Each structure stands twice: as C-alpha cells, then as structure tokens.
Amino acid sequence: EYKWLYQYPLPIPQTKALNRTIPHPVTGKDINYYEVEIKELKQQVYPDRGPATLVGYDGLAPGPTFQMRRGTEAVVRFINKSKNPNSVHLHGSYSRAPFDGWAEDVTKPGEYKDYYYPNGQNARTLWYHDHAIDITAVNAYYGQAGVYVLHDAEEGALNLPSGNYDVPLVLSSKQYNKGGSLFSPASETTSLYGDVIHVNGQPWPYFKIEPRKYRFRFLDASISRTFQLYFESDKKLGEKQEFNVIASDAGLLSAPQKVKDLYISMAERYEVVMDFSKFKGENVTLRNSRKIAVDIDYLHTDKVMKFVVGKDSVEDNSVLPSSLRSIPYPQGRTTIDHEFLFERKNGGWRINGVSFADTANRTWKLINGGGGWSHPIHIHLVDFKVISRKNGRNAVLPYEAAGMKDVVWLGPNEEVVVEANYAPWDGLYMFHCHNLIHEDHEMMAAFNVTFLAD
Ligand code: C2O
Ligand code: CU
DSSP states (O other), X not given: OOOOTTOSBOOOOOBOOOOEEEEOTTTOOEEEEEEEEEEEEEEOOSTTSOOEEEEXXXXXXXXXXXXXXXXXXXXXXXXXXXXXXXXXXXXXXXXXXXXXXXXXXXXXXXXXXXXXXXXXXXXXXXXXXXXXXXXXXXXXXXXXXEEEEEEOHHHXXXXXXXXXXXXEEEEEEEOBOTTSOBOOOXXXXXXXXXXXXXXXXXXXXXXXXXXSEEEEEEEXXXXXXXXXXXXXXXXXXXXXXXXXXXXXTTEEEEEEEEESOEEEOTTOEEEEEEEOXXXXXXXXXXXXXXXXXXXXXXXXXXXXXXXXXXXXOOOXXXXXXXOOOOXXXXXXXXXXXXXXXXXXXXXXXXXXXXXXXXXXXXXXXXXXXXXSOOEEEEXXXXXXXXXXXXXXXXXXXXXXXXXXXXXXXXXXXXXEXXXXXXXXXXXXXXEEESSXXXXXXXXXXXXXXXXXXX
C-alpha cells in the first residue's frame, strides 16, 4: 500500500529540444528535426522499495513534451535502444499511413525510423505512444508515452492561460511488485486497472500553484482505467467545484463547457480551465469517482493529486473567452453507413466478430457488446463528431458535442454513432479499443480510405 500521498511535487515533463532544422527537399521551407532515443530508466516510486525499471522516450516517462507550431513540419527519428520492438503513433495527427505507427511496421532493437509529421491541423493536444503489434500495452505502460502540443495563431490570440499556467497532466494507473518493480500487463487478457495513480509519472503528487486561472491538458494514458474527475477543496469537503472544459481531442471546443465532473477514458484528451482565485490558501484535491464500468477500485484510486494554492492574490491577465472557435463538423448524414460491434467473444476481443483485419468507412455505429467493459474507441486519421449515445447515458455529453474527438468512450452496453470525413488522404489506417490490453488481444481492425463513390 502506498502511504506517501501528496508528498512529492508534480513533475513537469521537459520540452523536447530541437536538434536542428533541415530544408524541405521540395519547398525549401525549414523542417524541425528531432532525435529521440527509446531507452531504459529507473524510477523510484515507493520510497521504501527498490526502483522500477521503465523504458521511455529519451529515458523519460512520460517522454519529453513536443511544442509545435501549425505549419512547421517535423521529422522525428525514433532510435530503438530498448529490448522490445516499437512503432510510434502520433495520436491525433492526420499523419500519412507510413508514419502513423502501423502496428506491424515495427522498428527492432538497434534500428531507427524517421517519422514525418505534417503539423497542419488546428491547435490541439496530441500524444505519441507505442503501437507495436501485441506489445503496445507493455510498451506504453512501461513508459513509451508523451505529450505533443500543436499551437496555432488563432488559439494564441485567445489569451488563455499559457506558459507556466498551461500544464499537461498525464494520468496513468499502474501496479507494482513487492520489490518495487512494475507488475507487467504482459500476461493480462482483460484489463489491468492498477492501484497506483500517477500524474506525469509521479504517484499522487502535489502541485504548488497561484490563486489564478490554469489551463490543464488532461490525457488518460492508463492502459485500462477510466476516470471521472472532480475538484474538491479541503474547506468544502464533499462539494464538487465548477470548472470549464475548453478543448478535447481535436482541439478547442466551440465554447467553454461548465462542469463539475469530467469523464476521461483511455487516450482521451480534455483541456480544462480551473480558476483557483477563490481558493486562496486552500488545498484543492483532484478526485476520481468510484464504480466506473467494471474498473476495479483500490484504497486510493479515488484520489489523483493535490493543488496547494498560494495565499496572496496575483495578477491574472489570461482570459476565458465565452466562445472559442467554430468547429468544422462533418456535413450531417442521416444514414448509418457501417455498424461495428465491440465485444468479448469466446474469450477474445472482437470487432464485428473479426480480429485485426480489413473493413471500411463514414457514419459508424459503435456498439459495446456488454460484460461491463469500457471500450474507448480510437479511429486513426480523422476527427469525428459524436452524434448519439444510446443504452447507457443516452446523451452525448455537452463537452463531447461541443468539439470533435478521435476517441470516444463506449461505456458498458452503450451504442454510439460517430461521423467523420475520411480525409485528407487515402490509405490504410487502424481503429481499435484503447484499453491497450484489449487492443493487444485483437480488438483492432483496419479501414481503407479509398474515396470510392457512393
Ligand atoms: Cu492512441 Cu491507435 O492509438
Ligand atoms: Cu476494450
């Protein structure tokens, strides 16, 4: 049992330094070039046990944060100095198929691969993580995951909290052996929920902040755990505090969505603005609700981290605008083009009864085949609109509707319809459950974007 709650500061992943720029062979424009080494690191998680051996990007877990500007292309060389094969997926990017982290396109230990990233989309929080066939869960869980932020001028002009007040919060949930090493998910076939909640790699950290607005970029990088987050002040226990959701997977929402709870399932990103100005000198805890799907709760899995708010007023010139951007939703089709059933069948994880195999595109109905499982479904390449939810919460949540997504949480028994414009290019892409254990056990399929006529 972990007894050092809120004793260690929140680590802020370092920003990835630019290696150099290289000229684009055709346009001559500068391309940002980076090199990342995938290698081992030791992490002391339990102060009274041995360290855990992880494998991370640049030997960090989470990996360094990429800060990119829309319009500047990037090439990242991922050098595999680990013992496992890897394949890097930039989740949220409309990367060309050869650079999308196709599961079977693995880089073996001792090899490297150069990935080309277009950085042509609107501002958003992406993340890069491993996607290698059959060992994605292991690789991601041991540390191959990091944040990749894409900025653009429109978002910059909004004057949202920025710099030190714009903080990525990467959630993960893991389990450790008695000696302090990580308990591996390698032989799991259903889920590994984990009893230790980490933020940016540190179990239950604290974060000293100022009484002002902060922008938090949440990413659930857990392999199996879904969160329902809320803020609680130590001065008002039992009371959920209001905050605003401002962005989701595909970037800014149309307008801030005021909430007291935020569901976030594996691979989803939600950005929030929390105003701490009314909590001067208080401790505000970020909590997690219990009883989400069949996720297993442990003693402290209802806690995430603590914010220690300064006593003295500070100047805060940042703004929370009442509208953020207009969303380029897809057109609105009235028919269902395809229907997909995600279920556990004969001990295996299947999509429409098949495993990692070929399928196709457009409005998709995603059905959770029951058993109490959560299946956050990720469709590569596209941003989609969440059209409807049935057989569960029966309503698309306002913060799901007010923007576009690339992962949708398919809660127990739910049926969700999503619509996307399968563009801007063709190619073969994956879609799958982002419970990485389900993914590794074949709950993944491919779709081929071919621009066929209706
Ligand atoms: Cu976040 Cu197919 O991945
Ligand atoms: Cu699943």
